[in-house]
Amino acid sequence: MEANTQIIDLQSLASGDILQLKTYHFQGKNGTKKAYIQANLHGAEIVGNAVIYELIEFFSNLNIEQIEGEIILVPMCNPVGANQRNLFFSTGRYSPYDGLNWNRIFWDYIHESPDLDTFVKFNINLSKEEIYHNYLTNIINNFSHKIKEINNSRSLPFSEHLRNVLQSLSLNANYVIDIHSSSVSAIDYIYSFDRRQKSTDYFLLEYAILMNKYDGNAFDEAFLNPWLVLEKKLNHEGRNITFDVEAWTLELGSGMRVKEESVKKGVRGIINYLTYKNILKLELIKPQNKTKFVLKNNLKHYYAPQGGIIRNRLQAGAKIQQGDTLYQLLTFEKKERKPTIIDIQSADQGIIYDVSTNDTVNQGEYILGIFPHV
Ligand SMILES: [Zn+2]
Secondary structure (H helix, E strand, O other): OOOEEEEEEEEEOOOOOEEEEEEEEEEOOEEEEEEEEEEOOOOOOOHHHHHHHHHHHHHHOOOHHHEEEEEEEEOOOOHHHHHOEEOOEEOOOEOOOOOOEHHHOOOOHHHHOOOHHHHHHHHOOOOHHHHHHHHHHHHHHHHHHHHHHHHOOOOOOHHHHHHHHHHHHHOOOOEEEEEEOOOOEEOOEEEEEOOOHHHHHHHOOOEEEEEOOOOOOOHHHHHHHHHHHHHHHHHHOOOOOOOOOEEEEEEOOOOOOOOHHHHHHHHHHHHHHHHHOOOEOOOOOOOOOOOEEEEHHHOEEEEOOOOEEEEOOOOOOOEEOOOOEEEEEEEOOOOOOOOEEEEEEOOOOEEEEEEOOOOEEOOOOEEEEEEEOO
């Protein structure tokens, strides 16, 4: 089946040109569920565009009975970030206008302080489907006021406009998948949320970071948090409900690179997840191994104790024991008779999941991260 496409004017430029988004919609014959997939929110994180290309090819070869509901794909979802450069290097992690991290700009219904106690009081005895419908209506109504602000004479900062466009496409989805890469060099992994761990295995990735601490206003958090908060409140009143909504951030490979292995893993995982969720009518791959979870606040980050040049650094994916040498730091301290080399040992046992790409560091710069005890 062919995708329906839509072009959205995103930003009109001083030169008279227009930055646009192109969205690809696959609508099955039956079903009401919706999956939303975007890539390249951070400028250097380009792998997801290749994943979306492969998914468009794959879905185009399915027949209309093999898709139930709707799948929306948005490659290059932030053209401002994707086009940003310093020399030949893609930067694109922060908005040049206000310094905001492009993945901390999103709108979370809970931050509007909705009166959830009253909502729960009036909805507690309704069916799960009715509660879902009523709550989603509240979210969408509240958000529609935000969208209208672009039409008044004060208009909006660009980051709020981008947020509005991307969330207008996704707020009523059941499943959102935001494809990122490490901005440095990393293994492939996924972010997972409390109460949604079970689905994680179907992405067929070895590792997941479990979000037990929110940065706030990230795309996945802003989508899922309102539902998690409602589930908690309902649970407190004796209704144990898990709504059919999930949010995922895939971290595939490294910045400024398209590692084909990461593309393959991403495509395979997303197809299998959508099959597990019955949006695709295909054969499900039962996960052979369970995904290993690491709590977000247990991640171990290593920073340069002093400036210098990094040598013999271990690579992402390396298994390490406490006391292993992670890297050497060649320093040029002026008071020493000659340049010296310092061995930096690991304080943790685990696996290195990402490493910075620049081998020259000032004190306090990021060197690498470890998933401990996996
Ligand atoms: Zn990112």
